[in-house]
Amino acid sequence: MFLILLLLINPTIKKTTLVNTKPTLAVLVDNSKSVTFFKEVKNVKEILNTIAKNKELNSKFTIETFSFGENIQVLDSLSFDNNNTNIYEAIASINELNKGKNAPILIISDGNQTIGNDYEYVNSKQQIYPVVIGDTTKYKDLKIKQLNVNKYSYIKNKFPVEVILNYEGEETVKSKFSIFSGKKTVFSKNLTFSKLENSKTITANLTSNKEGVNYYTASIRKIEGEKNTRNNTKSFSIEVINEQTKVLILSSILHPDLGTFKKAIESNKQRSVEVQLAHKFNGQINDYQLVILFQPNYQFRVVLDRIIERKSNFLLVSGANTDWNFINKKQLGFSKKAINQTENYGATYNESFLTFFQKNIGFNEFSPLKDKFGDITFTKDHQDLLLQNINGVQTQQPLLSVLEQNNQKTAVLFGEGIWKWRSSSFLNSNSFQDFDQFIGNLVQYLASKKKRNRLEINAESLYPANANIHISAFYVDKNYNFDDRASLEITITNKATKEVTKLPFSLINKSFQASIENLPSGDYSYKVAVVGQKISKYGQFKVTDYEIEEQFTHANSDKLQKLAQKAGGKLFYKNKTNTLFKELMDNKAYFTTQKSITKEQNLIDWKWILFFVIGLFTAEWFIRKYYGKI
Template sequence: MFSNLIISYPWWTVIPVLFAGLIYAGLLYYRNKSNKIGFGWIAVLFTLRFLAVSLLAFLLLSPFIRNKKKIIEKPIVILGFDNSMSMTMGKDTTFSYPDFLLNLDKISTELSKKYNLDKWAFAENATLDIAPDFTGEVSDYTQMLRQVNENYKGANVGALVVFGDGIYNRGIDPLYAATEIKFPIYTLALGDTSVNRDLKINDVRFNSLVYLGDQFPIEINVNAFGLKNENATLKIFAFGKEVGRKSIQIGNNYFNKSFQFNLKAERQGSQRFRISIETNAEEVSKENNQRSIFIEVLNNRKKVLILAHAPHPDLGALKESIEQSKNYIAEIQYANKLKAKISDYDLVILHQLPSKTYPINALLTNLEKQEIPVLFVLGKQSSISSFNKNFGGLSIQSTIGKIEEARANLNPSFSLFTFSPEHKQQLENFPPLKVPLGNYKVSQGASVFAFQEINRISTDFPLIAFTNNSGRRTGVITGEGLWLWRIHNYLTEGNTAAFHAFIDKIVQLLMARKDKRHFRVITKGTYPSYQNVVVSAELYNQSYEPVNEVDVNLKLTNEEGEQFNYAFSAYDKSYQLDLKHLEEGVYRYQAQTKMGSKNYSAKGEFIVSSQSLESRNLQANHRMLYRLADEHDGKMLYPDEIKTLPALLSERGDLKSRVYYEEHFSALHSLPAILLIILGLLSLEWFLRKYFGSY
């Protein structure tokens, strides 16, 4: 008993507590002449007062009672249900949705007598305690297996039972996803493994970005099973009409062939291309005979002017690398024959300009006035003093005409854009650039991408740096010889990917403009059809402070020209609008609001894409389910064997309840019994003294 009693002080402090009770009781009853009762009753009263006072004094030591509670935790059996549409799309005559749910309820009732049951349904997401309705548009075993593994770490899990057809179209191979799971896995194999008569669009390859008026290819891979000697027609619809058609003769029962269409981009904006394949033959499913793809048709490319002091191998390397991206067109011109209209360009690269021969002062002023970003590439012909005046992030005190060689030593703290570790390593092994010899001073607002490494000694002199002046970005590569970087990249790697990524990142960074709009609508661009389409909006006052007190309305137009009106709701410091689930297609929107006397509007478009992943493959993958169970000390069952599951689990010797004890500590003064005891002792003493007339 006393082992469960704990006090906050050493146990010897109980002795003063007892002395306090003795002294108090002794002063009250020892040789007290007012006591007219016998010695025996005085001893009783003495004992009552001694116990009451001692107990009160003992409470000052903050005593606690330790209680142990025995807890029996039954093993957890996790039931995971594939909730995707493929479960009911096939022609499996052994699977009936109502019968399945009925048998499942019976099995669940029986299992719950010995185990704690947790039911998960998985498709796009894995969700606990949701009844399967087989409406999910993807099958993601990976997410379910990982979530189960994370949520039940340290728990008394007896087994995981997976109900599914084994078809997965998102995530990694379930066999790899389950490698960290330590408890047994049983699988119930549903679906049809036979190869049914089916014609389907297996894959579509295309460029998601093309330019208005360009010819572009679409490659369509078609599969047909059990349809030998049947005919089919492959069609493409876009721009409100049929734009391609091909007749197909299916030559065997396992037909697989790709067909290419060359189409013309006839209309600007996001365009939907509907692809269909038709046949008169009977199929297991017609849903995989349709596919929609979305292609962004742009009207113009960004233009880059490479303006040079004189011909140089760097110019060709820059132009070829920039034009590897279809988003850009690069043009080379020279300072002595400049014919370009500067306002036509989105970025200007000045190679060894300004120079003493061509100071280009008027051009530099014009570039700053029009806020056109500039990339300086320094070299032997560069006028360093003029560069210092026009690039606010760096000052070079240079010995005229003197150069030295410097390799790139990348700055790990640089954050304006990301660069892959593989490309970083390659960049640091590129040949040295020829840089001006001198003292480099970097201003506080500059960001250095790479420092100079001279004779294998790292310095704090920048090799590549960027600065931002009132929203206009400028950059500098302080040395010439970029063409050697490109050649070295190809000779060592067999490609120029690292050099191209380096130039592309710089061009993207410099062209990125600060968004100065007071009103903007933000979308994801593309939404899967199984997700809610959530759109947000931001409104700023003249001081660019966020505002959300005024009404913001949105007009949405679908591909058929139907219009729908919505109102945004204030959310935090912005606005948000949940459009729920929308049908597949291209949607164009126009949002409007009024703040004070000014009207603001924003327009754009977004895509809702139905991937139809579930209809692409309807052949159940029982082999995967068998291996998943076999590798985790379980067993694969078929629907008619589901009733044996409780017995299989019972036969295992490792599904045992876990017994443990929980300790609870209760302060002694908080227990009603202690207060009643003290009150009882004092009351009994008072009654006896009153009875014998001691008061």
């Protein structure tokens, strides 16, 4: 009973212990391909091995080792196969990890960064000690630093290509810049570089003559004594679209919305707009890819009959002057029981709209549109991009809807006053671009004669060597609702070797994603198929031999030196690691801290007491049983 009572009381005592905390030394190792390119793999491993075996250093510091390329991770093994280097991210991550600690950073790198913010300006509270690897000798070098080009162009149009060329060297040199389409030279220019005039920006206006994906190669001719020529060439591609769109706007009244539609549509130079009054129009609607009917009434009867007969695509915009009795009789797939009273309808963006991609440009904040009051009914399948909002009350009535049946596309905007939207969009973003893009997306969808596909693929036409190739797919069922039950797979074929790679897609959010790694340079074709369905899509892409990690001729010791000075550290070269270790050992700013920790500790070990109590109870039971007391 005494022992049980002792267990219940469980007396404790306070015990104070001293804990020694060593400073942390974070070692960051460049794991990108540039280390292999500079033939520094052996040196990097020797430096790491020296750090691991240095007893004095390990005695003073808690050493944490990380590798970095595109991302930073705890060092497990070094492969030197990362396609990009992000020094800024590595330093920032370690600063966050060791916040509040005394933890200097030792970074082993050539200092050449390919992605991320400029690491020279990173705010580091820890001192940084760079160890430079790679060739620090500066050679003469010409390179294509940057190439800018739009992804799309229209047939027979000129498209600009902007190229920034850099020269490193002391002498004055001459070279020739050229752009090739296959083996044909489409642009060339002779150039002179010097120590002072070491950068040039070239703009070439090329003509898009061939529809589809066109591949080009930009190249600067090698100069005498140039060591690295991998950065003299860069490939790019452009997709040429054969699309010339003429839009007719027919109206029964004069209204500021007419000018708004015209300006927004013609912001794309490949589109032209004619505005005419309905009762004066006697032309052919076949001359136009899209007709916009603005507040139609009986004056539109001839044009509307032609549209119905020819199944032409059109956009109908209603308002206070719209004759809904006339429209309802035409059986266009929608109707409205309107009364002679108007209502202001705000817009609410519909997140589940799938017909075409349209981001929310702030529709909820735009001024309401005016239309006759009444219920809207659809007799055809439709998708609502915008829903009506009346005085802050959300409804399920549509404000902007699209319909598609028998290869005819229709859109209906239930309200006038869209000119206010363009003005509001400009006030929000200081640009008309978002609003014009919204109207452009709607016009592009309606003007296209292509039937909507249930399977859509999003892929680039050109990828750099050894890049992770990401391809996404979007698949809908027969009702054009996203189908997350489907299984998709991609088959990739190398056109030269005929080697075939087959991979499944993964479902991520509301799209299917596939990631392909380590494809060698070359031309590829692919097929995306829906398993169990006779639905597939074909395409092609090219993997260039351009590797960004091989574009540098020397280690960037100047930038690493600035980083070290800004962070209060020192720069060292790979053959001076002993001096670095001595610097770290002699630096009195890195010291072991001692901290007292007070803990409450049980006076007795309850497990043994409990075991002893159970043993006594057991012995008592046997003794009582033996003497017949139980």
